[in-house]
Amino acid sequence: MPTYTQLVHAFGPDGVLTLDRTQVEPHNLRPDDVDTLCETGLPITAAPHFTxxxxxxxxxxxxxxxxxxxRPARFLILGQPCTNDNLRYAMELHSGNIFTIALENGTPTPNIKTINTTLDSFIEFLYRIHQRNTDMPGTSANDARPYTEKLIAELKTHDERALGPNTHWTDILNTLLDTDIPKNRDGSRQAIAAALHLLHPDEQPLRWSTETRIGQGVQELSAHRADNHWLLVTHGFSDLDDILELDTPTSGLGFELTMRVPRRQDDDLPPGWALQTLRNLGEYVFGDGYPFADGHRMGVAGQLGPETSRLNALAFITDPQLGTINTPNGTVEFITAVGVTREELAEAKATSNNAVLARLTGDNGLPITDVTR
Structure with a gap:
């Protein structure tokens, strides 16, 4: 069973989720499973088998x-295969067994199959298969066969039932015996995390998954506490895990959005309207819209923030702190979105975004979206 440190090394600091005990104890999980979820964690994505x-x-x-x-049973959903929206991985709370549950029209079917006897073995399988790709990138199936056969034998000692005839993992591992190992596919995720850590090295960011499918919006949002403001960041306009296979000099669409909003000393969370705005911009871009870039402007439906807000448009400039970074699969430019009034929008069109936003900076000289102004 891998440790939390090993999972983080394999999947990145933002690629492993640990839960607070208050989140899982109401479900009456077995103590060992509570420890695993709260201390070891789950990989958020172990492509292509789990997300x-x-x-x-x-x-x-x-x-x-x-x-x-x-028998009747109660389950906790863990996730799904990356490429199958009609299958769920779930843990049966009483036994700790891991099952696959097939869905039809969004409803569970009787097609429920045990794939692992414990949560620990499920994580072990995901981790070890991921390590096969990491240890032998670009290796042919024939050259990798001794490694894969050893892997199967070792996994069988962890969970013999999981590798019985015609089981979920037996099918996957038999396929791996005849499959070339792809070259390393590092996306923008860790480079973005490194850039944000460099900017705020002593701060533990808040993170939210949007539960949005890749290619339909941003996958995650993060909030970083800075001097008198929140720095909000999207994750998902760029190709976080290098799965899009785009032949471009940029990672994915080549940008991520940021926004800075005021933060009072006693604020535990950033304002919900700001997070929702960034999420809406993701749906716009991946729907009928276009990628954002320095110098872009747009009006918004209604207003930003409360009904009393005068801000009903956005102006975009290159983020003055984060700029553009290089990642393993292309460049990513951080574009900051700043709330403006209709009058300021017209002025920006007549002059430039920078000319208007120069007046909307905080004490630190950074553009702030303040819905109370």
Whole structure:
């Protein structure tokens, strides 16, 4: 069973989720499973076999009741395969067994199959298969066969039932025996995390998954505490995990959005309207819109923040602190979105965004979206 440190080394500091005990204890999990979820954690994505970014109903970490082949049971959803929206991985709370549950029209079917006897073995399988790709990138199936056969034998000692005839993992590992190992595919995720850590080295950011499917919006949002303001950042306009296979000099669409809003000393969370605005911009871009760039402007429906706000438009400039970074799969430019009035929008069109936003800076000289001004 890998440790939390090993999972972080494999999947990145932002690629492992640990839970607070108050989140899981109400589900009456077995003590060992509580320890695993709270101390070891789950990989958020172990492509292509697992992701917590569920597309559709029965989202990760929700509980529900279903009928197994043996008895009624209560399950905790863990996630789904990256390429199958109609299958869920779930842990049966009483036994700790891991099941696959097939969905039809968004509803669980009787097709429920045990794939691991424990949560620990499920994580072990995900981790070890990921390590195969990391240890032997670009290796042919034939040259990798001794490694893969040894891997199968070792995994069988962890969970013999999981590798019985015609099981979920047996099918996957038999396929790996005949599959070339791809070259390393590092996306923008860790480079973005490094840039933000360099800017705020002593700060633990807040993070939220949007549960949005790749290619339909941003996957995550983060909030970073800075002097008198929150720095909000999208994650998902760029190709975080290098799965889009785009032949471009940029990572994905080549940018991520930022926004800075005031923060009082006693604020525990950033304002919800700001996070929702960034999420809406993701849906706009991946829907009928276009990528944002320095110098862009747009009006918004209604206003930013409360009904009393005068801000009903956005102006975009290159983030003055983060700028553009190089990542393993291309460049990423951080574009900051700043709330402006309709009058300021017209002025920006007549002059430039920088000319208007120079007046909207805080004490630190950074553009701030203040809905109370």
């Amino acid at each position: 917590m970014h569920v597309n559709g109903p029965y989202e990760a970490l929700t509980a529900f009741d279903a009928q197994t082949p043996d």
